[in-house]
Amino acid sequence: xxxxxxxxxxxxxxxxxxxxxxxxxxxxxxxxxxxxxxxxxxxxxxxxxxxxxxxxxxxxxxxxxxxxxxxxxxxxxxxxxxxxxxxxxxxxxxxxxxxxxxxxxxxxxxxxxxxxxxxxxxxxxxxxxxxxxxxxxxxxxxxxxxxxxxxxxxxxxxxxxxxxxxxxxxxxxxxxxxxxxxxxxxxxxxxxxxxxxxxxxxxxxxxxxxxxxxxxxxxxxxxxxxxxxxxxxxxxxxxxxxxxxxxxxxxxxxxxxxxxxxxxxxxxxx
Numbered sequence: 001x002x003x004x005x006x007x008x009x010x011x012x013x014x015x016x017x018x019x020x021x022x023x024x025x026x027x028x029x030x031x032x033x034x035x036x037x038x039x040x041x042x043x044x045x046x047x048x049x050x051x052x053x054x055x056x057x058x059x060x061x062x063x064x065x066x067x068x069x070x071x072x073x074x075x076x077x078x079x080x081x082x083x084x085x086x087x088x089x090x091x092x093x094x095x096x097x098x099x100x101x102x103x104x105x106x107x108x109x110x111x112x113x114x115x116x117x118x119x120x121x122x123x124x125x126x127x128x129x130x131x132x133x134x135x136x137x138x139x140x141x142x143x144x145x146x147x148x149x150x151x152x153x154x155x156x157x158x159x160x161x162x163x164x165x166x167x168x169x170x171x172x173x174x175x176x177x178x179x180x181x182x183x184x185x186x187x188x189x190x191x192x193x194x195x196x197x198x199x200x201x202x203x204x205x206x207x208x209x210x211x212x213x214x215x216x217x218x219x220x221x222x223x224x225x226x227x228x229x230x231x232x233x234x235x236x237x238x239x240x241x242x243x244x245x246x247x248x249x250x251x252x253x254x255x256x257x258x259x260x261x262x263x264x265x266x267x268x269x270x
Contacts, residue, residue: 009038009039009260009261010038010039010040010041010242010245010246010260010261011030011033011038011039011040011041011260011261011263012040012041012042012238012242012260012261012262012263013026013027013030013040013041013042013044013263013265014042014044014262014263014264014265014268015044015264015265015266015267015268016044016045016046016047016265016266016267016268016269017047017265017266018047018266019047020046020047020049020075020077021077023046023047023266024077026042026265026266027042027096027183027185030042030096030098030183031098031176031178031181031183032181033098034098034099034100034180034181034182034183035100035178035180035181036100037100038100039097039098039099039100039245039246040096040097040098041095041096041097041098041238041241041242041245042094042095042096042097042238043093043094043095043096043234043235043237043238043241044093044094044095044234044268045088045090045091045092045093045094045230045234045268045269046088046090046092046094047075047088047090048073048074048075048088048089048090049074049075049076049077049087049088050069050074050075050076050077050085050086050087050088050201050205051077051078051079051085051086051088052065052066052076052077052078052079052084052085053078053079053081053083053084053085053156054078054081055083055084056078056084056085056209057078059209059210059211060210061208061209061210062208062209064208065085065205065208065209068201068204068205068208069087069201069205072201074087074201079174080176081174081175081176083156083157083158083172083174084155084156084157084206084209084211085155085156085202085205085206085209085211086155086156086172086187087155087198087201087202087205088187089194089197089198089201091190091191091193091194091197091230092187092188092189092190092194092198093187093188093189093190093230093233093234093237094185094186094187094188095135095185095186095188095237095238095241096183096184096185096186097131097183097184097185097241097245098181098182098183098184099127099181099182099184099245100180100181101177101178101179101180101181101182124175124177124182127175127182127184128159128160128173128175128184130184130244131160131173131184131186131241132148132160132162132173134237134240134241134244135162135171135173135186135188135237135240136148136162137240138233138236138237138240139162139170139171139221139224139226139233141236142221142226142227142232142233142236143225143226143227144164144221144224144225144226145164145165145224145225146162146163146164146165146170146224146226147162147163147165147166148161148162148163149161149162149163150162150163150169150172150217151163151167151168151169151214151216151217152212152214152217153212153213153214153217154168154169154213154214154217154218155169155172155198155199155202155206155213155217155218156172156187158172158173158174160172160173160174161173163219164219164220164223164224165224167219167223167224168195168216168217168218168219168220168223169189169217169218169219170188170189170195170218170219170220170221170223170224171186171187171188171189172186172187173185173186174186188221188233188237189218189219189220189221190220190221190222190227190228190229190230190233191220191221191222191228191230192220192222192223192228194220195218195219195220195223196218198218199215199216199217199218200215202215202218203215221233230269230270231268231270234270242260246260
């Protein structure tokens with residue numbers, strides 16, 4: 001799926017903030033910038049937390065689930081999109097890309113395959129397919145044997161997941177859509193150790209929520225045969241999204257060249 005080149009510039013956020021609320025604010029600012037016409041990309045390691053979806057907060061076991069999270073050192077937060085709880089261990093990668101929208105974005109059957117950049121019209125499913133395709137291509141290029149979908153009883157089950165081939169889920173994608181901008185975001189489990197820790201906290205949390213979960217359903221890029229280096233994976237995902245949004249821009253790393261701007265929002269763990 002192609003995109004129109006960015007005309008209003010692009011913002012690339014790097015690094016994270018210690019408190020989940022402050023870290024979420026940085027991603028929210030990315031969406032606000034997109035509403036003003038500046039697309040954005042962020043790939044980072046969020047602080048240790050569990051992001052609960054709206055359905056989780058309505059479950060009778062939600063207070064128990066948040067207590068389990070806090071006792072294990074995970075800050076419970078409530079995210080703006082649906083889906084189920086997603087643990088971030090302090091080692092899990094997250095990615096987000098924000099794009100401007102126009103009032104007619106939800107039309108489908110486009111000839112140009114745009115994703116809502118600079119007046120392009122596109123539906124929510126097209127953005128999902130676009131983002132999922134980019135992440136899959138990156139992971140394959142990094143040596144991963146992966147496929148779309150997820151095993152039964154996986155964390156944050158959804159239609160836009162990526163798994164180790166015949167193995168565990170390693171990435172899920174969600175979307176927040178406003179009239180003026182859209183944010184496509186997801187999680188990415190890089191290492192086997194991260195997958196193990198994610199499963200160990202998700203198991204009691206999901207049990208408290210009354211949601212089926214199989215600890216063996218969690219995969220990782222490493223388990224798929226890909227890179228286990230967080231920086232390598234993060235930069236590859238970042239570069240892929242930047243180039244997809246700005247296919248007529250420079251091919252080298254983003255810089256303060258007036259077209260792509262790197263904004264440091266906090267330290268990086270590598």
